[in-house]
Amino acid sequence: MTLSMTGGCQCGALRYEISEAPLATYTCHCTECQRTTGSAFSLAIVVPDRAFRVSKGEPRLVERSADSGRTVTRWICPECGGWIASGPQPGRAPGEMIRRVRAGTLDDRSSLRPTTHFWTRSKQPWVVLPEGDEIYETQPG
Amino acid sequence: MATITGGCLCGAVRYRAEADAPSATVCHCRDCQKFTGSAFAALVLVPKNRVTIEGTLKTFSSIGGSGKPILRHFCPEYGSSIAEEPGTRPGMIILTVGTFDEPEAASPAREIFRDDALAWVSVAGDIPRFAKRPG
Numbered sequence: 001m002t003l004s005m006t007g008g009c010q011c012g013a014l015r016y017e018i019s020e021a022p023l024a025t026y027t028c029h030c031t032e033c034q035r036t037t038g039s040a041f042s043l044a045i046v047v048p049d050r051a052f053r054v055s056k057g058e059p060r061l062v063e064r065s066a067d068s069g070r071t072v073t074r075w076i077c078p079e080c081g082g083w084i085a086s087g088p089q090p091g092r093a094p095g096e097m098i099r100r101v102r103a104g105t106l107d108d109r110s111s112l113r114p115t116t117h118f119w120t121r122s123k124q125p126w127v128v129l130p131e132g133d134e135i136y137e138t139q140p141g
Numbered sequence: 142m143a144t145i146t147g148g149c150l151c152g153a154v155r156y157r158a159e160a161d162a163p164s165a166t167v168c169h170c171r172d173c174q175k176f177t178g179s180a181f182a183a184l185v186l187v188p189k190n191r192v193t194i195e196g197t198l199k200t201f202s203s204i205g206g207s208g209k210p211i212l213r214h215f216c217p218e219y220g221s222s223i224a225e226e227p228g229t230r231p232g233m234i235i236l237t238v239g240t241f242d243e244p245e246a247a248s249p250a251r252e253i254f255r256d257d258a259l260a261w262v263s264v265a266g267d268i269p270r271f272a273k274r275p276g
Contacts, residue, residue, distance in 0.1 A: 010175040010213070011201055027180075034244060035150040038222035038237025039179040062219055064150075074219065080201045081220030083178050102178030109174065113261055124183075124238075126249050128263035 007106040009082030013057045016084060016101070020051035023098065025112055030119035032066055036083060040124040043104055043114060049088040049097035061087065145185070147241040149221035154196035156223070158236060160187045164250035165238050169258035170206025176213055176222050180259050183238035184225070185247050192234055198223060206254045207274055251275070
């Protein structure tokens with residue numbers, strides 16, 4: 001797998017580059033993610049913040065409280081509304097900063113394989129999750 | 142006839158629609174992946190004259206999986222992907238199931254553009270699954 005991934009919003013006004021392999025790939029079935037995507041869940045990769053760079057355009061930053069109670073900053077294209085990534089957030093390791101990138105906006109999505117699924121208590125009944133994956137009814141602390 | 146109500150994440154845009162049976166189409170085309178930022182779009186087709194939308198949507202045009210232009214409507218506040226109008230279906234509008242107040246009311250009746258689907262995505266049910274679009 002190449003360590004350079006690229007992506008962008010639907011209209012092309014925003015483009016980004018990722019220079020390190022993702023730390024995790026997951027789906028989130030919370031009602032906020034359903035309302036935002038218009039789909040059954042959101043699909044995201046977690047990358048080190050230092051590895052994420054906007055290469056074209058100026059995202060609009062909007063803040064919002066999530067189901068978990070945390071405040072989340074979203075980076076959105078002002079032209080097409082495409083939500084490309086979250087703002088930088090603390091990761092699990094001390095001092096680590098991470099970013100969640102909306103994986104449907106990646107140019108190459110073929111190698112994506114989510115292994116963790118959050119907020120499945122609001123999952124649509126017709127979505128079948130792969131066997132053996134980590135499944136959380138809500139979100140672990 | 143069923144009534145569908147829904148809206149965006151922040152509530153600035155709300156809609157109400159009358160649909161026959163609200164059966165959904167799961168579309169895996171790359172353009173729908175970009176529109177949702179997710180793996181696919183879940184969509185319900187309704188006649189435009191049976192939909193009332195309150196609030197202001199922003200719109201842009203892209204090229205859909207069919208190769209024809211498609212209008213994409215979203216809430217300008219948080220970017221919720223609300224509806225689309227394909228050039229292939231005059232007089233119709235397509236609502237995104239994730240923005241329904243009761244998304245579980247619309248079960249998928251077909252999958253389209255399965256050729257572009259991410260390998261791990263699985264939709265339940267004994268339903269037709271098309272490599273491209275039907276017809």
